Amino acid sequence: xxxxxxxxxxxxxxxxxxxxxxxxxxxxxxxxxxxxxxxxxxxxxxxxxxxxxxxxxxxxxxxxxxxxxxxxxxxxxxxxxxxxxxxxxxxxxxxxxxxxxxxxxxxxxxxxxxxxxxxxxxxxxxxxxxxxxxxxxxxxxxxxxxxxxxxxxxxxxxxxxxxxxxxxxxxxxxxxxxxxxxxxxxxxxxxxxxxxxxxxxxxxxxxxxxxxxxxxxxxxxxxxxxxxxxxxxxxxxxxxxxxxxxxxxxxxxxxxxxxxxxxxxxxxxxxxxxxxxxxxxxxxxxxxxxxxxxxxxxxxxxxxxxxxxxxxxxxxxxxxxxxxxxxxxxxxxxxxxxxxxxxxxxxxxxxxxxxxxxxxxxxxxxxxxxxxxxxxxxxxxxxxxxxxxxxxxxxxxxxxxxxxxxxxxxxxxxxxxxxxxxxxxxxxxxxxxxxxxxxxxxxxxxxxxxxxxxxxxxxxxxxxxxxxxxxxxxxxxxxxxxxxxxxxxxxxxxxxxxxxxxxxxxxxxxxxxxxxxxxxxxxxxxxxxxxxxxxxxxxxxxxxxxxxxxxxxxxxxxxxxxxxxxxxxxxxxxxxxxxxxxxxxxxxxxxxxxxxxxxxxxxxxxxxxxxxxxxxxxxxxxxxxxxxxxxxxxxxxxxxxxxxxxxxxxxxxxxxxxxxxxxxxxxxxxxx
DNA sequence: TTATCCAAGATTTTT
DNA sequence: TCTTGGATAA
Numbered sequence: 001x002x003x004x005x006x007x008x009x010x011x012x013x014x015x016x017x018x019x020x021x022x023x024x025x026x027x028x029x030x031x032x033x034x035x036x037x038x039x040x041x042x043x044x045x046x047x048x049x050x051x052x053x054x055x056x057x058x059x060x061x062x063x064x065x066x067x068x069x070x071x072x073x074x075x076x077x078x079x080x081x082x083x084x085x086x087x088x089x090x091x092x093x094x095x096x097x098x099x100x101x102x103x104x105x106x107x108x109x110x111x112x113x114x115x116x117x118x119x120x121x122x123x124x125x126x127x128x129x130x131x132x133x134x135x136x137x138x139x140x141x142x143x144x145x146x147x148x149x150x151x152x153x154x155x156x157x158x159x160x161x162x163x164x165x166x167x168x169x170x171x172x173x174x175x176x177x178x179x180x181x182x183x184x185x186x187x188x189x190x191x192x193x194x195x196x197x198x199x200x201x202x203x204x205x206x207x208x209x210x211x212x213x214x215x216x217x218x219x220x221x222x223x224x225x226x227x228x229x230x231x232x233x234x235x236x237x238x239x240x241x242x243x244x245x246x247x248x249x250x251x252x253x254x255x256x257x258x259x260x261x262x263x264x265x266x267x268x269x270x271x272x273x274x275x276x277x278x279x280x281x282x283x284x285x286x287x288x289x290x291x292x293x294x295x296x297x298x299x300x301x302x303x304x305x306x307x308x309x310x311x312x313x314x315x316x317x318x319x320x321x322x323x324x325x326x327x328x329x330x331x332x333x334x335x336x337x338x339x340x341x342x343x344x345x346x347x348x349x350x351x352x353x354x355x356x357x358x359x360x361x362x363x364x365x366x367x368x369x370x371x372x373x374x375x376x377x378x379x380x381x382x383x384x385x386x387x388x389x390x391x392x393x394x395x396x397x398x399x400x401x402x403x404x405x406x407x408x409x410x411x412x413x414x415x416x417x418x419x420x421x422x423x424x425x426x427x428x429x430x431x432x433x434x435x436x437x438x439x440x441x442x443x444x445x446x447x448x449x450x451x452x453x454x455x456x457x458x459x460x461x462x463x464x465x466x467x468x469x470x471x472x473x474x475x476x477x478x479x480x481x482x483x484x485x486x487x488x489x490x491x492x493x494x495x496x497x498x499x500x501x502x503x504x505x506x507x508x509x510x511x512x513x514x515x516x517x518x519x520x521x522x523x524x525x526x527x528x529x530x531x532x533x534x535x536x537x538x539x540x541x542x543x544x545x546x547x548x549x550x551x552x553x554x555x556x557x558x559x560x561x562x563x564x565x566x567x568x569x570x571x572x573x574x575x576x577x578x579x580x581x582x583x584x585x586x587x588x589x590x591x592x593x594x595x596x597x598x599x600x601x602x603x604x605x606x607x608x609x610x611x612x613x614x615x616x617x618x619x620x621x622x623x624x625x626x627x628x629x630x631x632x633x634x635x636x637x638x639x640x641x642x643x644x645x646x647x648x649x650x651x652x653x654x655x656x657x658x659x660x661x662x663x664x665x666x667x668x669x670x671x672x
Numbered sequence: 673t674t675a676t677c678c679a680a681g682a683t684t685t686t687t
Numbered sequence: 688t689c690t691t692g693g694a695t696a697a
Contacts, residue, residue, distance in 0.1 A: 059686045089687045113687090187687045222686075255685060355683055357689090411673095418673060539687060561684050583683055598684080621682070622688035677695085682688100 008039060015242070015275045016040045019047065019214070022239030022269040024262065026246060028306045029291070029604035030282030030567065033244045037216050038067060040242060041083065042074040044214055052082025053213035055234075057091055059222055061540055063565065064090075067218070084212070088227055089539050092190035095197070097532065099204055103197055108398040108531035110184040111538040113382065116404045117141050117175075117186050124174045143168040144175060148188035149224040149256030151195070182435070183401045188226075195229045209236050219565075220245030224256040232268060239269045247301045251561060251598050253591075262301050280306045282567050282607055284313020290610070290636045291603045297635050298593045306604075315642045318576075318633060319613040323624075327615050328365035331572055334611075335371060335555060338570070346372055350556040350568035352602050354581045358574065359557050366555060374554040376562050382538070386493060386506040387513050390484065391534065397468045398531035401435040410436075413492035415460060421453045437461060476530055477518045484510065513537075560598045563605050571606035573599070576614040576630040592631075599632045 008016060012032060015025045016039045027033035037056060045051055056071075058064045068085045084091070093111075100107055112120070118141045125137065143165060147157050154176045157169040179185065185193060198205040215235050217223070220243035223231065235241035243265065250259040266272050280288055288306045321327040335349050351362055359375060366373045381387060389412055392405035399405070411417045422436075428448050429439035439445060440457040449457075471479040484490075490507050497503035517537055521527055556568060560581075575581060582595035603610055614629045633641075 061686085063686085087687065092687095111687095114685095190687075219686085251684075252686075254683080357682080360689095414673085416673085420673095559684065561686085564686090585683065594684095619688080673697105675695100675697085677693105679693095680691090682690085 008035075009277075009279055011275055011277050011279070012036050012039070015277070016043050018242075018273055018275070019044060019240075021271045021273045022235065022265070023242045024220075024265055024272055024274045025242065025244040025277060026262075026274065026302050026304055027244050027277040028246055028280060028304055029249060029601070030280040031277035031306070032281055033218070033246075033277065034063075034067060034070065036277070037218060037242070037244060038070040038074060040216065041071050045075060045079055049214060050082070051080050052084070053211070054216070055084040055086075055091070055212045055214070056216040056218065057086065057088050057231075058218040059087060060565075061087060063087075063218060087539065088223075088230070089187060089190045090536075092194050092230070093535060093539060095194040095208065096185065096190065097535070099194075099197055102201060102204060103193055104180065105185075106183045106399075106401075108183065108529075109535060110182065110395045110399045110402040110405065111190075111535050112179070112182075112184050112186045112404060113388075113538065114141065114187075115388070116184075117144075119407070120178060120404055121171055121175060124171055124178065140168045140171050144172045145186075145188055146256060147172060148186075148192050149226055150258075151192070151226040151229055153192075153196070181401065181433075182403055183399050184404065191224075191226045191230055195226055195233065198230075198233045205233055209234060214240045215242075217241070217243040217245075219249075221247050221250040221259045221262060222252050222257045223261050225258050225261070228258065228261045228264065239271070241269075246304075248295050248298070248304070248597055249564060249601055251564065251594060251601060253594055259301065274302070276302070276304055278304055278306055280308040280604075283308060283604060284310045284608060286312050286315060286640045287603060287606050287610055290316055290640060291600055293637050294596065294603065294632060294635050295600045298596055314609045315640055316636065317609070317611045318641055318643045319611060320629075320643070321613065321615045322617060324361055324575075324615050324618045325365075327574060327613055328361050329369075331362075331574065331611075331613065332365050332369040332371060336369060344569065346553045346555045347374075348569040349572070350558065350563065350566075350570070350605065351572045351574060352558060352560050352563050352605065353574050354560060354583055354598070356559060358580075362557055362574075366557075372552070372554040373557050374552070376556070376558045381509070381513075384506070384509055386489075386509050389489070390510055390513055391537070393483075393487075394480070394530065394534045396437065397464060397471065398529075398534055400437040403429075403436045406436045410457075410460070413488055415456060417453070417456055417460075421449060421457070424448050425457070437464075471530055476521070476527070477514065480514060484514070560602050564601050567605050567607055569606070569608045570611070571602065571609070572611045572613065573602045574613050575618075576612045576633055577618070577627040578630055579627070581630050581632065596632060596635075599630075 012035070015023065015036050025033065025036060027036065041054060041056060044054055056067055058067060064085050064087055068083075071083065071085065072080060086094070096103070096105070096109060097107075100109060118137050121141055121144075122137050125140075147153075154169070154173040157165070157172050160169060179189070198208070212234055215231065217231060222245075231241070231243070245262060247259045247262055250257060253259065266274075283291075285308060288308055292305055319327070319330065321330060331351065335346075338344065339346065339349075353359065363373065363375065382391070389409055392408040395402045395405040396409065407422065410422065425436055425439060425445070425448075428442075428445055429436050432439060432442065432444070434442075440454075440461045446454055467479060467483050471483075489510070493506045493510075494500075494503045497506060517533055520536070521533060579587065581599060582592050586592060586595045612633060614633070615627050617624055618627050619625075
């Protein structure tokens with residue numbers, strides 16, 4: 001973490017102590033915003049507001065965890081009991097779980113991820129063959145999500161009368177009805193449904209407002225319109241509320257984030273106080289100067305200028321390379337040399353890039369150079385097919401209406417239940433307006449399907465019912481383990497995997513998932529029902545947790561998005577080229593500002609030094625293409641930049657600095 | 673029902 | 688160039 005001042009600076013103090021007015025804290029990068037939130041929680045409790053009346057909301061599990069830990073360090077356990085620190089989605093889930101009846105849901109709610117949503121939409125499109133539609137399913141799925149994030153209901157979407165979106169609007173309605181039938185919600189619903197509920201039933205809102213008497217919101221610039229509605233409802237008309245944000249770090253507009261919420265706050269709460277935190281405790285002067293100058297090219301909701309007490313520090317460097325292979329090699333070799341020269345650790349370095357695909361070459365190169373690295377982002381644990389399968393089984397055990405889960409696992413592992421059978425089952429269930437699982441037990445099904453098929457379905461379903469029963473009553477996890485065992489799932493993984501190693505990895509993932517859920521259960525005094533657990537698990541990412549535990553000494557590889565909120569002594573910003581950063585599609589859509597903020601986020605991650613690098617030629621989609629250095633490089637203070645690369649560097653130095661052979665490097669390492 | 677091939681497309685992704 | 692998913696053949 002950045003060094004914090006021994007005591008809070010005047011602005012931070014003002015932010016902590018202001019509790020009578022709604023408060024907006026404009027916290028620049030590295031200005032100690034997490035500290036302000038945690039200190040404020042401690043202050044509120046010190047002023048006599050019990051912890052269980054305070055809620056702090058973040059966007060990531062990681063941020064929530066960090067906040068909990070840091071609040072815990074300020075206060076003793078007793079005082080902090082009941083404090084709610086969670087993600088938006090976890091808060092929404094909690095509301096839904098407690099108020100499900102008011103929304104017409106049964107208690108065991110399934111949570112659908114994007115894949116589930118897309119699969120369901122695909123089904124819905126198939127069911128309506130007269131609609132000639134060329135748009136891919138993903139486009140509709142995305143549009144529906146956009147609507148949900150922008151607080152547009154299905155009815156409102158239908159009334160938009162936009163022929164381009166008519167099909168999506170129709171699907172939105174069908175989808176919403178179908179989800180209700182499945183007793184399922186998606187991630188966006190976790191925010192949207194509580195808002196709709198509170199609007200319709202003020203007495204429930206009052207209950208929750210009574211419970212949450214002070215609300216703190218982290219990364220406020222990332223809230224979407226629906227989340228803002230939820231904040232406004234919970235904070236009430238008085239606005240017992242502190243939000244902390246930075247419009248310069250808004251990099252999620254493409255996902256529905258609405259940084260204008262910063263201004264809206266001023267309109268909705270005339271008594272709003274605004275406090276700016278501009279002192280930076282992270283970076284050296286030159287880095288801040290560069291960051292300030294770059295971001296000055298964007299229009300601003302609020303003016304803000306970062307400064308720091310640190311010295312000017314080292315100049316910013318720009319490296320030029322002939323191609324991406326040279327780029328990767330030179331950076332790898334620089335890290336080796338620099339680390340050796342300064343006695344730094346691997347984990348002091350971060351290599352940041354715009355797109356995930358850029359990591360691949362760097363991974364390979366770092367391996368060649370024997371540099372340990374950590375890759376964050378990429379595929380999440382829950383994207384693994386084996387994890388999704390097991391979760392689908394668990395979902396079906398707790399929620400028999402979850403057709404998505406049913407379809408996913410009915411023939412995984414193979415049970416000789418093919419599409420023909422499922423098609424007929426689906427038609428029957430549709431006619432009877434029931435789920436696929438309940439349909440299997442109906443007598444009428446026997447007229448539709450051959451007896452063998454019915455038998456197979458029933459045998460499987462009866463087994464599930466029996467398992468669910470025993471899991472409810474007995475030792476839940478013993479039952480689940482036995483269930484997975486009897487499924488023959490591991491055997492199936494072995495058979496279907498290409499290599500033995502892949503199979504072992506998948507099996508390990510399954511164990512990890514179950515073990516993790518069990519630990520989660522054991523933490524709670526009263527064992528929560530399985531359905532709660534399954535829902536909760538959907539909101540977490542186990543990989544994230546692993547990386548926390550893994551405090552090993554590794555170079556960090558991540559996207560600029562993933563880097564937000566983190567800091568490193570030495571930062572490499574690679575691929576500083578037009579069409580890469582700013583990204584091509586953003587140029588086409590004329591959305592340079594968000595790209596500029598991405599660059600800004602990248603620069604402000606650095607404590608001591610930033611190194612930019614670009615290539616003059618690069619392989620793209622398998623073809624060598626010419627590249628132009630990013631326009632953002634021109635927007636930086638030229639006098640603080642030190643260019644090196646083929647134009648400016650003399651051949652001797654180049655040889656010495658960049659092109660050391662692998663053998664030389666190995667020698668260097670062994671000497672050490 | 674499953675295996676294999678081919679064509680299209682290729683940002684970012686907190687939950 | 689690599690991945691993904693849909694179509695097609697066995």
